[in-house]
Amino acid sequence: MTPEALFHELLGLGLNWEVSASRFEPASSTVFLELRERPSLWESARCPQDGGRVFCYDHPEELTWRHLNVFQHRCEIHGRLPRGKCRQCGHVFRVRPPWEGLSIHFTKEFEAFALLLIREMPMAKVAEVTQESDMRLWRMLFKHVEGAYGQADFSQVCCVGVDEMGMRKGQHYLSVFADLVAKRVLFATEGRDQETWSAFIQALEAHNGHRHALTQVSMDMSRAYQQGVKKNCRNVQVVFDKFHVLAHASQRVDQVRRAELRLGGAEARESLRRSQWLWRKNPENLSPQEQVRLVKIQTRNLYTAKAYQMRLVLQDIYRSPSAHVAQRRFRAWCRWVRWVARRSRAWIFSPMLKVAQLVQNHLAGILAHWKWGLTNAFMEGLNSVFSAVKRRARGYRSPVYLITMLYLVAGKLRLPHT
Ligand SMILES: [Zn+2]
Incomplete structure (x- = not known):
């Protein structure tokens, strides 16, 4: 078996793609794999707009995807991805290769591995361990969390807890809403006023939940939260925890x-x-x-x-x-x-x-x-989860980083998102 055939098997490329070359560069300790499509790709590929038959249009610039290490060596996949053109409507489109993750720099397997690391250690450390740029990793994480969060279903939510969590020293707060039955974070947003509640209700209803399906809300005695509940929810019993x-x-x-x-x-x-x-x-x-x-x-x-x-x-x-x-x-x-x-x-x-x-x-x-019989044990535990989340996102100031990390760690999302 040639090394190319071996990598073809290991990558699970199937019939439509092949490894055209492989080499190892000791100086950079990197394994390079060149991948390209086989002619058979064009027999099964279809136009994304109308499902028409397509032919190979061109091969624009070369791309690189980071893959899992081969033993202790960095592994990169290189290739000129083909663009297809529809015979019916003339639409030209980029063919998405089977190994590509949600971000165009990483393979699916690498992303799944990086997500595991990100759950366990600060982002700066993950960047160091994987020798990837932190911003690329963040962008990858945003895509997975956004995708998975978009599909989250809140239709069963009836008992909600809300608490404010300090982002930094000073007056920066996140309001975090959680499902006390399913024990997961539902929504987090900056601020802690009445609008916070409206924003939560919007998110709840965007995910098939309903404001009047809420029967219990556990929270502190802040007036803003109380008014927010009163304004939005009809059937709620407020529990001051x-x-x-x-x-x-x-x-x-x-x-x-x-x-x-x-x-x-x-x-x-x-x-x-x-x-x-x-x-x-x-x-x-x-x-x-x-x-x-x-x-x-x-x-x-x-x-x-x-x-x-x-x-x-x-x-x-x-x-x-x-x-x-x-x-x-x-x-x-x-x-x-x-x-x-x-x-x-x-x-x-x-x-x-x-x-x-x-x-x-x-x-x-x-x-x-x-x-x-509602104890706010989950919300209490969330405080320590939130401290861990702050450590993971240390050094990144925008609340978006914190919220994304919170959803990753405590949102019970289906990840990696596909
Ligand atoms: Zn078409």
Whole structure:
């Protein structure tokens, strides 16, 4: 068997194409394969416009496709692709060879391999490993994700979660919408206002979903999202998810800590310095040293410790067996926070009073957690997925890169797209 015949078999070229030459260049460690069509191609090729019979029109400039390495050596396919011309309508068209991927620089096999790498490591690293230009790889990725996303079907979507994710330090946010049942990202867009919701609804309906098929939406308590839902969806029960309620409470505890650090006595300042991480965790997640420190701080009767306790009690309410019990406990919690605030210096607890106000104002949405049994576990997990996505797209500033990478990693798309 000649090397050309061997490569013909390995590439699975079939009857219409052949390897006309193969050579290895040690200096560049590259295997070059010259490919061309066989006359039989013109017996089966048809005009893309009307299906008419075609003949070979010409062979314009030579093209190169990157293929999978042969052993450790780079492999390139070269060839002058023929153009066909229709006997009926005279249409001239480029013949698409069977090995070509979605981008004209890579073969299908190379693209499939590169997609696997891109899922696992930063794009800059993939470019280094494959010795390809990062922009070519990005363009290839865009084509696959766009193609696969275009075919995604959202007709079964009924439970949606939405969350905002920070793109960079500063005020740049993506709103990410996910299907909480199928556990996949549906849509992401820049911004976090009412328009964000309209954009999502448009995408949903472009993929066979329907706005009034949505029955549950899990989200934070931002007014823009609430208005967006109200404006677009008729049958939705909004669920304010546990994660955001507790995160909100944690932030307020931190405000109390900072106020106390600023205005409290020397003892308070000494206790609270560099303690912010302590108050963000649950007691069971603290290291032994942190636990000792926490116990020590708690004996000092600080406002921060009280606020922390309020947060823990709030969290414990989420263990209630029913919405009915939870409702009673949420109300009691609000009364308790107000009572404590009144009894002590109210201004330092004002952040906690805000939490109480928030809970009271959004109680129906908060209690929907029990009715629907919706935990936002998927959205929470998405935060770490998103961090990984940011690492993969590090160094590329436009949100398009991030969104494409997010769809690749968490969109459950059919890839490679063909
Ligand atoms: Zn034609």
